Amino acid sequence: MxxxxxxxxxxxxxxxxxxxxxxxxxxxxxxxxxxxxxxxxxxxxxxxxxxxxxxxxxxxxxxxxxxxxxxxxxxxxxxxxxxxxxxxxxxxxxxxxxxxxxxxxxxxxxxxxxxxxxxxxxxxxxxxxxxxxxxxxxxxxxxxxxxxxxxxxxxxxxxxxxxxxxxxxxxxxxxxxxxxxxxxxxxxxxxxxxxxxxxxxxxxxxxxxxxxxxxxxxxxPVVLGIDGTKMSKSRGNAIELRHTADETAALIRRARTDSDRRITYDPQRRPEVSNLVLITSLCTGEEPRAIAERIGDGGAGALKQLTIAAVNEHLAPIRARRRELAAVGxxxxxxxxxxxxxxxxxxxxxxxxxxxxxxxxx
The missing domain is CATH 3.40.50.620 (HUPs)
Structure with a gap:
C-alpha cells in the first residue's frame, strides 16, 4: 500500500x-x-x-x-x-x-x-x-x-x-x-x-x-474513558461525578492497560497506562512522570490502586455536596x-x- x-x-x-x-x-x-x-x-x-x-x-x-x-x-x-x-x-x-x-x-x-x-x-x-x-x-x-x-x-x-x-x-x-x-x-x-x-x-x-x-x-487535557477512547457520556466509559467510591473503584479496575509491567508516562505509545497516570496527576497535583517513576515495576495493579485512591479522595467533597443537592429534588x-x-x-x-x-x- x-x-x-x-x-x-x-x-x-x-x-x-x-x-x-x-x-x-x-x-x-x-x-x-x-x-x-x-x-x-x-x-x-x-x-x-x-x-x-x-x-x-x-x-x-x-x-x-x-x-x-x-x-x-x-x-x-x-x-x-x-x-x-x-x-x-x-x-x-x-x-x-x-x-x-x-x-x-x-x-x-x-x-x-x-x-x-x-x-x-x-x-x-x-x-x-x-x-x-x-x-x-x-x-x-x-x-x-x-x-x-x-x-x-x-x-x-x-x-x-x-x-x-x-x-x-x-x-x-x-x-x-x-x-x-x-x-x-x-x-x-x-x-x-x-x-x-x-x-x-x-x-x-x-x-x-x-x-x-x-x-x-x-x-x-483529554481524559480517556476506561475503554481507552475519549471519556464520553454516550459511550458508557465515564467516571461520573455522582458515582460512589465503590463504583469508581470497580470502573478503574476494569480500565484498559497493556502487558508491560513497568509503568511509564508515554501518551503516544502507551495511551491507556498514561491516561491512568494523568488522571492521578490531575487529582493529586503530582507530575505524571514522577508518578510513573514512583510506581516503576509495580505494574498495572499498583497503578490502578493509586488512581482509585486519588480519584476518590479528590471527588469526596464534591460528591458529599452533590448528595446534599440531589436530596432536595x-x-x-x-x-x-x-x-x-x-x-x-x-x-x-x-x-x-x-x-x-x-x-x-x-
Missing part, C-alpha cells in the same frame, strides 16, 4: 499561522481576564445528555470556576434543544438537566456569580436565528469541519437541518446573552468563526449591534429558573436592538 502523501506545505503553513494567531488572541483575552474581568462576559455550557464526569471536571468545569472566581460574568447554558441535533428524542432530559445543575453547583459554580439557564426557556435566542440564517449559505455550513466531525462521531449519515445549522444556533446563544468570550479547544474554533462571520455580515447589512466574541483556548432547579429570568432579559434587550437596526419597530 502506498504511503499517504504528506500535507501540502502551503496548507500546513496556513493552518499553523491560523493556530498561532488564535493563540495570540487567546493570550490577550487571558490577560484581560486578569486585569479587567468585569469587562468580559463568558458564554459556556453543556448539552443535557447525561451526568457530567471526570473529563468535564478537568476539561471545562474547573475552568468555569476559575473564571467565575476571577470576577468574569459567566453565563452557563444548558443546551436542551441541542440534545436532538444527533439523537431521536428527549428521553430523561429533565433528569439530565437536574444532574447537570447538581454537578455544577457541587464543583463550585456560584449562582450569585454565574447565571445558569436553559435554551428552551429563552425563545428570543431562536428568534435571532432568522436574521442570522439569512447571512450564511448552505455551502458554508456544509464545509464546517466541526459539524462533520460531530456527525461522524454520532454515526449520522444524513445530517439534519438542526445539526447543519448548529453553529448558527451557537452564534445566537453567544450573541443573544452578550457573550464576548467563549472557552473552546482548537477543534471548536470553526464554530466560533461562524459567530464572528455573522457579526461582520450583520454589521455590514444593518449596522453595529454585536461585539465579535473571542476564543479563550483551553489547555484542558426539583427544588435545585430554582437556580435555573432564576437564571432564565436573567438570561431572557439579556436576550430580549439584544433582540430589541436587532429589530431596531433592521427597521422592524412598528
Amino acid at each position: 502506498p504511503s499517504p502523501e504528506p500535507p501540502h506545505p502551503e496548507l500546513s503553513s496556513t493552518v499553523e499561522r491560523s493556530r498561532l494567531e488564535a493563540q495570540r488572541r487567546s493570550d490577550l483575552v487571558a490577560e484581560r481576564v486578569r486585569t479587567e474581568p468585569a469587562s468580559l462576559c463568558v458564554l459556556t455550557g453543556d448539552r443535557p445528555t447525561g451526568p457530567l464526569h471526570l473529563g468535564h471536571l478537568f476539561g471545562s468545569l474547573g475552568n468555569r470556576v476559575r473564571l467565575q472566581q476571577a470576577g468574569v460574568p459567566t453565563m452557563i447554558i444548558i443546551a436542551d434543544y441541542q440534545v436532538i441535533t444527533d439523537r431521536a428524542g428527549t428521553d430523561r432530559i429533565a433528569e439530565h438537566v437536574r444532574d447537570i445543575v447538581c454537578d455544577q453547583l457541587a464543583v463550585g459554580i456560584d449562582p450569585a456569580k454565574s447565571t445558569m439557564f436553559t435554551h428552551s426557556a429563552i425563545p428570543e435566542l431562536n428568534q435571532l436565528l432568522l436574521p442570522f440564517l439569512s447571512l450564511i449559505s448552505i455551502a458554508e455550513l456544509q464545509r464546517n469541519p466541526t459539524v462533520k466531525a460531530e456527525a461522524a462521531a454520532a454515526g449520522i449519515s444524513a445530517i439534519s437541518g438542526l445539526l447543519l445549522t448548529y453553529p448558527v444556533h451557537q452564534a445566537a446563544d453567544i450573541l443573544g446573552v452578550g457573550g464576548t468570550v467563549v472557552p473552546v479547544g482548537l477543534d471548536q474554533l470553526p464554530h466560533l468563526e461562524v459567530t464572528r462571520l455573522l457579526v461582520r455580515r450583520f454589521t455590514e447589512a444593518y449596522g453595529p449591534c454585536f461585539t465579535a466574541p473571542e476564543a479563550l483556548l483551553s489547555e484542558a 426539583d427544588d435545585v432547579l430554582q437556580v435555573v429558573r432564576d437564571g432564565n429570568v436573567v438570561a431572557r432579559a439579556r436576550a430580549t434587550a439584544t433582540l430589541d436592538r436587532v429589530t431596531e437596526a433592521m427597521g422592524m419597530i412598528y
Whole structure:
C-alpha cells in the first residue's frame, strides 16, 4: 500500500499561522481576564445528555470556576434543544438537566456569580436565528469541519437541518446573552468563526449591534474513558461525578492497560497506562512522570490502586455536596429558573436592538 502523501506545505503553513494567531488572541483575552474581568462576559455550557464526569471536571468545569472566581460574568447554558441535533428524542432530559445543575453547583459554580439557564426557556435566542440564517449559505455550513466531525462521531449519515445549522444556533446563544468570550479547544474554533462571520455580515447589512466574541483556548487535557477512547457520556466509559467510591473503584479496575509491567508516562505509545497516570496527576497535583517513576515495576495493579485512591479522595467533597443537592429534588432547579429570568432579559434587550437596526419597530 502506498504511503499517504504528506500535507501540502502551503496548507500546513496556513493552518499553523491560523493556530498561532488564535493563540495570540487567546493570550490577550487571558490577560484581560486578569486585569479587567468585569469587562468580559463568558458564554459556556453543556448539552443535557447525561451526568457530567471526570473529563468535564478537568476539561471545562474547573475552568468555569476559575473564571467565575476571577470576577468574569459567566453565563452557563444548558443546551436542551441541542440534545436532538444527533439523537431521536428527549428521553430523561429533565433528569439530565437536574444532574447537570447538581454537578455544577457541587464543583463550585456560584449562582450569585454565574447565571445558569436553559435554551428552551429563552425563545428570543431562536428568534435571532432568522436574521442570522439569512447571512450564511448552505455551502458554508456544509464545509464546517466541526459539524462533520460531530456527525461522524454520532454515526449520522444524513445530517439534519438542526445539526447543519448548529453553529448558527451557537452564534445566537453567544450573541443573544452578550457573550464576548467563549472557552473552546482548537477543534471548536470553526464554530466560533461562524459567530464572528455573522457579526461582520450583520454589521455590514444593518449596522453595529454585536461585539465579535473571542476564543479563550483551553489547555484542558483529554481524559480517556476506561475503554481507552475519549471519556464520553454516550459511550458508557465515564467516571461520573455522582458515582460512589465503590463504583469508581470497580470502573478503574476494569480500565484498559497493556502487558508491560513497568509503568511509564508515554501518551503516544502507551495511551491507556498514561491516561491512568494523568488522571492521578490531575487529582493529586503530582507530575505524571514522577508518578510513573514512583510506581516503576509495580505494574498495572499498583497503578490502578493509586488512581482509585486519588480519584476518590479528590471527588469526596464534591460528591458529599452533590448528595446534599440531589436530596432536595426539583427544588435545585430554582437556580435555573432564576437564571432564565436573567438570561431572557439579556436576550430580549439584544433582540430589541436587532429589530431596531433592521427597521422592524412598528
